[in-house]
Amino acid sequence: MGYGLLAGAIAAEILATTSMKYSDGFSRLWPSLVTGVGYLVAFALLAQALKTLQVGTAYAIWSGVGTTAIAAIGVLFLGEALSLAKVAGILLIVAGVAVLNLGGAH
Structure with a gap:
């Protein structure tokens, strides 16, 4: 059950962060609302x-996982550049979580 809640928290955080990009500095209503609600849901599920x-x-x-x-x-979707440093950083994050x-963190 805990990992299911954690997966939901991750999904909500990803949605919130992506929506923040589209909020244009919180000047657009709906993406801003999705950002706020997404983070509230993410923290509630994480808790x-x-x-x-x-x-x-x-x-x-x-x-x-969120990062x-x-x-x-x-x-893939926002046109950001993929560099060797970015790939190495992501691999280090995945390795650290693994x-x-x-x-013995269980």
Whole structure:
């Protein structure tokens, strides 16, 4: 159940962050509302997930997967450049989350 809640928190955070890009500095109503609601849902679900998951592991997964997904969305859909440094950074994030999970963080 905890990982399902965490997945929902990640999805809400990705939606909120992507909507923030389209809010044009919070000058557009609907993307701004989606951003606010998305972050509220993300934090509420993360808080519920932390009832059963360890905070270090849950937060690492939440932030790592969210960061990786947002970077991919930026490159695939928003025209952001993909550099070797960006790829290396994403791989390091994924590796760090994997090490936390394999290293007895359960």
